[in-house]
Amino acid sequence: MDDKLMLMIPGPTPVPEQVLLAMAKHPIGHRSGDFSKVIAEVTEGLKWLHQTQNDLLILASSGTGAMEAGIINFLSSGDRVLVGTNGKFGDRWAQVCEAYSLNVTRISAEWGKPLDPEEFRTQLEADTDKQIKAVIVTHSETSAGVLNDVETINRHVKAHGALIMVDAVTSLGATTVPIDEWGLDVVASGSQKGYMLPPGLGFVAVSPKAWEAYPHANLPRFYLDLGKYRKEAAKNSHPFTPPVNMFFGLQVALKMMQKEGLENIFARHQRQMNATRAAMRALNLPLLAPDYAASPAITSVAPVGVEAEQIRSVMRKQFDIALAGGQDHLKGKIFRVGHLGFVSDRDILTALGALEATLQKLNYDFTPGAGVSAAAKVLTA
Template sequence: MDDKLMLMIPGPTPVPEKVLLALAKHPIGHRSGEFSSIMAEVTQNLKWLHQTKNDVLTLTVSGTGAMEAGIINFLSPGDRVLVGCNGKFGDRWALMSAAFGLAVEKITAEWGKPLDTEQFREKLVADTNKQIKAVIITHSETSTGVLNDLETINRHVKEHGTALMIVDAVTSLGAVNLPVDAWGLDVVASGSQKGYMVPPGLGFVAVSPKAWEAYQTAKLPRFYLDLGSYKKAAAKNSNPFTPPVNLVIALQVALGMMQAEGLDSIFCRHQRLTRATREAAKALGLPLFAPDEAASPAVTSVAPVSVEAEQIRAIMKKRFDIALAGGQDHLKGKIFRIGHLGFVSDRDILTAIGSLEATLRELGDESLAQGAGVAAAARVFAES
C-alpha cells in the first residue's frame, strides 16, 4: 500500500500533518515584515526550548553544519581541544576539528559504552596552564544509542574555568532535559529533522556570552557560517542570507505544538517510549547494545544474535513498511536501531514492536512467547 511508510529511525523523524501543511503554503519574501514577525516568534520559542535567554541562531544547514559553525566561530588554529569519541558522531567532530587545524586530543570509549567522565576531569585538572580551549561532546550518540553524562562533564569544564563547552545536542534537544543556562553550556548545536519534528534543512546554534568573548579573538576562517552575521541579523528578526522560508514557517508550527505539550511532558514522553522499547526488546530476547543507565531518548540499538540485523530491517520494510536504522561503520550488519524521537507516540511503539515480533517469527524464531514484546511495552505505558 502506498504512502504508509512509518519512520522509526533517529532522523529524519516523522513530521506532523500541521507541519507538512505549513510547508505547502506559498512562500513569502524573506525580507518582508510578515516573515520578520515569524522569525521573532520562532527565535523566542527556540530560546524557550533551549531554556536560555542567550542567542539561539537559525542556519540553513544540517546538524553537521551547525556543529561546524559551533567550532569554527570560537577557536583558532592550533587550539587544544578535548573531543569525546564513543561513536560515529564523536569521531566526526574529532575529524572536523583536525581538518581546521585544531590540536585534537580524543577521550574514547568503546562504541556502546558512555564516555568516562573521570577522564575528562583528570585532563582538565592537569591543564594548569589553561591550554585546553574547548571540550566537544556528543550528548546523544545515535550511532550506538548512548546518552553521555554531559552534566558531569560540563561541571568539570566549569571547574577548569576557561575552556568552552561545545555540545552536539542534535538528537537530545527536545527529547531530554537540557537546561542551557542552568548548566552554563557555551555552544549547543542541533538540527530540525530530529526532536523539532521538521524536515531536514535547518540548524540551530545557542551561544553563551563566554563564547561570544572567544569569538572576538577566534581566527579560523568563516563566511557563510559566521555567527556574528547571524547575531546581527537576528537582532532585526532577519537572516544574513536567504533562509528556507517554508521550513521556518513549518518550524513555527512545530514549536507551537511543543509549547502546547510542555517541556516536562515532552521529556516524560521520550523517557516512556525509551523504556517501553527497551523492555520490549528484552522480552523478545534481543540484546541491547547500550546499557539502561546510559540509554539515549532518541534511539534504541539492538544487537541480535540468532538472526541477522539486516534481515530484520529488510522484512520490516518490505512487509510492514516500517523503516529501522542500521548500524554504522564497523557495526553495519551487527545492530539495528529503533528510533523514538520527535513526533512518536505510544501507538507507534506498539505497532513497531508487534511488527518486529512478526518479523522474528518469519525468520524462524519459534521460541517467542506470543505477544511478549507488545505486552512488555504495554506494561510500561500502563505504569506511566
C-alpha cells in the same frame, strides 16, 4: 505499500500533517516585515525549547553544519580541544576539528558505552596552563543510542574554564538540555530530530562566554560565520536567504511542542524508551547501551540468533516500517529503533508488534507476545 512508510529512524523523523501543510504555503519575502515576525516568534520558541536566554541562531544547513559553525567561530588554529568520541558523531567532530588544524585530544569509549566523565576531569586538571580551549561532547550519540553524561562532564569543564560545546542533535526535544542552568556555551542541533520537522535547518545556541572568544577566533568562515547571524538576528533578520517554508513549519511545530509542554515531551520520550527497552529484553534481544546511559531518542539492539539486516528488510518490505541499521564497524550488527519527535505510544506498540511478526517470519525463538506486553506494561504504568 506505496506512501505507507512509517519512520522509526533517528532522523528524518515523522512530521505532523499541520507542519507539512504549513511548509506548503507560498513563500514570502525573507526581508519583509511579515517574515521578521516569523523569525521573532520561532526564535522565542526555540529559546523556550533550549531553556536559554542565549543567542539562538538558525542556519540553512544540516546538524553537521550547525555543529561545525559552533566549533569554528570560537577557536583558533592550533587550539587544543578535548573531543569525546564514542560513536560516529563524536568521530565526526574530531574530524571537523582536525580539518581546521585544531590540536585534538580524543577521549574515547567503545560504541555503546558512555564517555567516562573522570577521563575528562583528569585531562582538564592536568592542564594547569589552560591550553585546552574547548571540550566537545555529543549528548545523545545517535550511532550507538548512548546518552553521555554532559552534566557531569560540564562540571569538570566549568572547574577548568574551557568552553563546552555540545552536539545535542538527537537530545534536544527528547530530553532536558538546560543550557542556562548548566551553563553550556555552544549547543547545536538539527530540525529533522526532536523538532518534528524535515531536515533543512540547523540551530546553534551561543553563550556570552563563547562570544567573548569570537573576536579572537581566527578560523576562516563566511557562510558559517555566526557573528553575521547574531547581528541580523538582533534585528529579527537573517544574513542570507533562509528557507522560509521550513520556518513556517517550525512555527507550527513549536506551537505544538509548547502545547504539549517540556515536561510532558521529555516524559513521553523516556516512557517510550523504557517501553522499547523492556520489549527487547523480553524478546532476548541484547541492548547495546546500558540502562544508565540509554538515549531517550533511539534504542540500539545487537540481535543474537537472527540477522539485524534481515529484521530491517522484513520490517521495511512487509510492514512498511523503516528502522536504522548500524554505521561503520557496527554495520550489519545492530538495528536501531528511533523514538524521537512526533512519535506516539501507539507507534511504539505498532513497531514492536511488527518486530514480533518479523521475528516469527525469521524463525527466531521467542515467546510471541512477550515484547508487546512488556512494552504495554511500561506504557500503561
